[in-house]
Amino acid sequence: MNPALIVFDLDGTLVDSRRDIADSANAVLEECGRSPHSEEAIGEMVGDGAAMLIARAFEAAHSPMPPDALDRFLRIYNERLLRFTRPYDGISELLAALATRYAMAVLTNKPLSATHAILEGVHLASYFGERILGGDGPHPRKPDPSGLLAIADRASVSAAQTMMVGDSPVDLRTARAAGSRACVARYGFGFRTPMLEALGAHDVVISHPLELLNFL
Numbered sequence: 001m002n003p004a005l006i007v008f009d010l011d012g013t014l015v016d017s018r019r020d021i022a023d024s025a026n027a028v029l030e031e032c033g034r035s036p037h038s039e040e041a042i043g044e045m046v047g048d049g050a051a052m053l054i055a056r057a058f059e060a061a062h063s064p065m066p067p068d069a070l071d072r073f074l075r076i077y078n079e080r081l082l083r084f085t086r087p088y089d090g091i092s093e094l095l096a097a098l099a100t101r102y103a104m105a106v107l108t109n110k111p112l113s114a115t116h117a118i119l120e121g122v123h124l125a126s127y128f129g130e131r132i133l134g135g136d137g138p139h140p141r142k143p144d145p146s147g148l149l150a151i152a153d154r155a156s157v158s159a160a161q162t163m164m165v166g167d168s169p170v171d172l173r174t175a176r177a178a179g180s181r182a183c184v185a186r187y188g189f190g191f192r193t194p195m196l197e198a199l200g201a202h203d204v205v206i207s208h209p210l211e212l213l214n215f216l
């Protein structure tokens with residue numbers, strides 16, 4: 001059964017934001033006299049919100065996290081949201097193809113203001129309208145299913161008619177908890193091979209955004 005609503009994660013799914021996130025996190029570490037991590041290492045820390053990202057970065061540096069570390073990160077990152085961040089190849093074409101047939105939304109653990117700024121900056125915001133929910137909204141962050149269920153409710157769609165498209169274990173767990181279908185974007189920087197073992201019969205895996213069209 002085809003979904004009636006397709007909900008996308010942002011970082012690692014719609015946009016490749018890894019370098020801007022890594023540069024910002026490393027800037028905080030360096031301000032505190034700590035050595036930076038590789039871009040790949042920072043990418044593996046993304047998925048549970050900015051606070052958890054910074055906590056993981058300092059833990060990996062074997063250093064206590066300063067009380068203002070999160071505020072520093074948000075300040076630095078908000079100044080460079082779109083320095084290198086771009087949609088993945090094929091995303092614009094995918095959304096254009098889906099727009100005439102499906103309701104679409106974004107569910108991310110990134111703060112809403114930064115989410116809007118990125119989607120506007122890369123010219124994707126118009127595909128989602130008001131169906132954009134950030135990690136600082138009224139619902140707990142993913143993998144809690146509340147945000148996904150709220151989006152589905154607003155669209156008058158059941159959880160079973162909803163597909164969550166994301167690159168990380170957090171997105172897969174969110175879909176599982178909501179009772180929704182999952183699409184794993186293995187091209188994203190949050191993808192982990194063990195995710196494939198947790199896929200259900202109605203879930204799909206894509207290595208390029210446009211491959212999603214083959215399953216709809």
